[in-house]
Amino acid sequence: MKVSKDEIIEQKVDSLLKLMTLEEKIGQMSQIRHFEVNADEDVSAKFIGSIIHTQGPNPGETALDWQNRFIALQKKALSTRLGIPMLFAVDAVHGQNTFNGATIFPHNIGLGATQNEKLVEEIAKITAIESQATGFNWVFSPCVAIPFNEKWGRVYEAFSESTELTEKLTKASIKGHQGNLEDSNTVLATAKHFIGDGATDFGVEGGETSLSAKEINQILLAPYKVAVKENVGAIMASFNTVSGISMHANKALITDTLKVGLNFKGIVVSDWQGYSRFGKNDIINAGVDVVMAVDGNLVDFQEGLREGVKDSTVSMVRIDDAVKRILRQKYRLGLFENPFPDASLIAKIGSKEHREIAKQAVRESLVLLKNKNNVLPLSKETKKIVVVGEHANNSGLQSGGWTINWQGSYENYNGATTILDGIKKLAKGEVVYDQEASQNHFDADIAIIVVGETPYAEFMGDIGHESNQLQLTLSETHQKYIKTYQEKGVKTVVVLVSGRPLVVTNQIEKSDAFVAAWLLGSEGDGVAEVLFGASNFLGKLPHSWPKSVEDFNGKYGPNFWDKSIEPLFPFGFGLKY
DSSP: OOOOHHHHHHHHHHHHHHHOOHHHHHHHTBEEETTSTTHHHHHHHTTOOEEEEOSSSOSOSSHHHHHHHHHHHHHHHHTSSSOOOOEEEEOOSSBSTTSTTSOBOOOHHHHHHHTOHHHHHHHHHHHHHHHHHTTOSEEOOOBOOOOOOTTSTTGGGSSOSOHHHHHHHHHHHHHHHHSSTTSTTOOBOEEEEETTGGGSGGGOTTOEEOOOHHHIIIIISHHHHHHHHTTOSEEEEOSOEETTEEGGGOHIIIIIIIIIISOOOSEEEOSTTHHHHTTTHHHHHHTOOBBTTOGGGHHHHHHHHHHHHHTTSSOHHHHHHHHHHHHHHHHHTTTTTOOSOOGGGGGGTTOHHHHHHHHHHHHHHOEEEEEGGGOOSOOTTOSEEEEESGGGGOHHHHHOSSBSBTTOOSSOOTTOBOHHHHHHHHOOSEEEEETTSOSOOTTOSEEEEEEEOOOOOTTTTSTTOTTOOOOSBOOHHHHHHHHHHHHTTOOEEEEEEOSSOOBOHHHHHHOSEEEEOOOOOSBTTHHHHHHTTSSOOOOOOSSOBOSSGGGGSSOOOTTTOOTTOOOSBOTTOOBOO
């Protein structure tokens, strides 16, 4: 009888597990950052199972430097008694967005607007290639949350408020990332954040998700069922609570629902420093297998877990379950045979072919909300075009959070094009740039006014968070940009760069054309191609668009929309030429 590949892997996992000491097992459950002071020593001395790259010192200047840093660490792991290779993880949420010069795609909210499964799969394939090219074999993507309230600062990381659309794009993303996992150009994917992260009351990151078990099962669990069916390598626990219990310590949902109920065989990884934040060994007992970024808490975690086993508050069965899941994925990735990254992939980082796919995603993600008297498409022969707003000429601003830096960048980065670049490339007439609407270009035939949010990521991106001044409307400055040209009678095309629908009812009403452009990534010039009619508008709203600030009170979404509140535009709305 022929033995399957999965059966062979299980035999290898069981054989290796029998050889391991408790210290080696706990080491496999430990994830540290590559730039910690004692990282090199800890990898071998403490049997570290995985490395994470986050905000902080880069592994080097070039992609080869990055690979070499990780190769050096991997050699430390391979020098241990059992020579178990490590996983190298990164938050590649819209391309390999931590590397300056990589191809960066529209954030998931923009991909949700495309509704294009094949495109999402292709983007995930490219993300895997560029992640491997910089030394990573594990990505913390895709985010499969179902956001209910735009106050949540991670709305843009999710595809849509629609469960059905999220299911389709989750499948495509995981398929693209993982492909044939043994290939050197694929990576382990991670569905996140389990569960209820985007459905907290008032959109608070890490808040309470006050849905019933039935509602969670019907609305939020569906993308995870798809992910498990696609054999996703990992699932990340979320910061929120359900029924007052932290998800990291929620055994009923992590073990009973996910691992047993859905038969998930992969790794459950904590979110940032989950061990010290959510009850220490409680999270292990709940079913967390890998503890992210233990760093300065490495000794606390390893000794605490060892003591837990010693005093029987953590069972060896639970430890063995965690380690089996980790080893299983390492065998699936082929790391025991090929533990090092492929240097030949480096040439593909930010390649023309990759950027063309990213530009296609930009074109297909744009949603036309208004086009009065067919002001769009613009003629390339237009005598004078004035482009307004700092977002028009800044690739950092157009890309949002998780771009080079965790909370995003406020300046241009390598290889990217801006919206202004694209307009200048296509327009045959005069193009002038009035960054702050302070110049006198009221003789222009058209004003393209690019406005939007400044970059943000988790926590800091929540509207109402003490660290920011984010709001549900455009800033007064950006409202002034639009008003300045409208009051002078210049035809205005407004392009909104944002990670969520904003209340712009007044601005839409007074504009000649209005485009929701989301967060574009590195290929900003794709916007101009659609404005000038080289491509038609294809994007459809991935979220219902609110009419007023009051619409944000409480939580709402496709299944919780207060019927007395009519959205300005429904889910799926989008005009064409």
